[in-house]
Amino acid sequence: MKPSWDVDLLVVGAGPAGVAAAVMASSLRMTCVVVEAEGVGAKLRAIGALENVPGGWSTGAALAEALAGDLARHQELGRVRVLSGRVVRVAGHDDHVEIGLEDGRLLTASAAVVATGVTALAPGDVPWIEAPEIRQLPPLWRVAAGDLAGRRVVVLGADRPLGTWLRTHAQDQVHLDVLFPQGDQYKTDEVAGDPRIRLDLVARVAVTPVPKGFRITAEHPGGGAHVFVVDAVLGNIGSKPAAMPGLVAGEDGYCPPDEQHPRIRVAGDVKGPRMQRIAVAMGDGSRAALEPYYWDQAALGGPFTSGR
Ligand SMILES: Cc1cc2nc3c(=O)[nH]c(=O)nc-3n(C[C@H](O)[C@H](O)[C@H](O)COP(=O)(O)OP(=O)(O)OC[C@H]3O[C@@H](n4cnc5c(N)ncnc54)[C@H](O)[C@@H]3O)c2cc1C
Incomplete structure (x- = not known):
């Protein structure tokens, strides 16, 4: 099946981790598609009071707006594309990654960052x-x-x-x-x-x-x-990681970064139950985009310029 998009980096989830990954990738001139199921910064919008995010943020809604603005700016530059949809699987191969959406779309790239966070326990x-x-x-x-x-x-x-x-x-x-x-x-x-x-x-x-x-x-x-x-x-029962087929998950359902396919990076809350914070997610997302950029280009088939 012919992919709908073939880019340098696919990002799944547009919370703080996913947005940070996309912005970092774009700043490195990598082409990037972000897939988000519920809207940029969806979770942040319900956080009424913030006091631990550097930059003077006092509400999650204001931060979510700023993140949406960041993505829009990088979209205008032509390096980021934001798609609305739910990703149902990810697969790492020797020379590329693929993600599949609920509606049947297939996207491919050199690497993927999965930053899907956690979801409420039922x-x-x-x-x-x-x-x-x-x-x-x-x-x-x-x-x-x-x-x-x-x-x-x-x-x-x-x-x-x-x-x-x-x-x-x-x-x-x-x-x-x-x-x-x-x-x-x-x-x-x-x-x-x-x-x-x-x-x-x-x-x-x-x-x-x-x-x-x-x-x-x-x-x-x-x-x-x-x-x-x-x-x-x-x-208010708690949460579970929003993992998906193709990720390696531990017994608790979380996805340890070191156990994933080398072309699939995980970032933010989906990594583990501790350290679930906005600023940590942003750092994680940035790092997850930088890692493929700095990989041994010969081994992994770079360079990242405008698709493979
Ligand atoms: C009530 C509450 C208050 C909080 N207060 C604070 C606080 O004061 N300070 C703080 O630092 N942290 C706080 N947190 C934690 C903080 O919100 C998270 O640590 C942070 O949002 C994690 O970012 P993330 O990008 O990993 O995941 P998320 O923000 O959860 O983003 C994940 C995104 O992925 C999308 N997604 C999920 N699955 C799929 C899929 N299959 N396909 C496509 N998209 C998908 C989701 O729609 C979501 O937008 C709070 C959390 C809650 C619930």
Whole structure:
């Protein structure tokens, strides 16, 4: 099958890691196609308060806008192309890489950077939730506090975004019942003093859709169950790497950089569960574009100029 694009570098995902890779590649005069499923900086747009990204950024939305502007500038220079789509596989070969999109498009290049980050765990991914009729829950961190006012809301899981969300919406009057498993206990310290939440350690939770809401059956570790009905259920269970066929993944699903095909670099959150930060992702993405540039050109069939 003839590829839709054949360039120097393919970048999968336009979060901070993917954008950094594309900008670095373009600055080196490599031609580059970026494929993004949900929009440039999609995850950043829901981060209300930022304090650890150099450059004076105070919200994720502002940073996402700036990253989109960077890609647009490099598109105008004719060295970067951004495609909307979902990549479903990547394959490394002796002299090129290929990526396949959900819609059947095939792209090829000398090298690829996969920077797909992490995605929310679904109820079916964890043993403590029984919700056969619910494939995915709306993630807490994407919900505006205004949409929850006056509603009875259950949050499943006490993963770290709970603290970020409460700080972001510090002035909002909400009430959240947070049902969490033993494994999340250590994360509850930073939120325990907030009067807007009720923390409830559970052994198991069953969630069943009912007219106008959900029936919750919360079983406690010491025995006994509490049954109640709520207006909304939000997920805060944790995340899993957005890996894809063709990447080498460890037992935890993350993709160690050293184990990938030499023409496939991974960058950002998809690499591992630690160090998941914006600034780290940017450094990773830049490095992932520089590595193929500095490879032994004879061994890997460069030079990178305008496609192979
Ligand atoms: C609520 C919350 C608050 C946070 N607060 C902070 C903070 O204050 N400071 C900080 O440093 N970090 C924070 N983080 C973490 C930070 O957002 C991540 O570390 C960072 O976004 C990782 O960048 P990335 O490029 O690796 O992945 P992402 O930003 O997740 O980008 C990956 C991109 O790949 C796309 N994608 C995924 N799969 C595919 C596919 N198959 N095909 C095409 N595209 C695909 C996605 O749509 C996405 O746009 C926070 C995260 C959350 C959830």
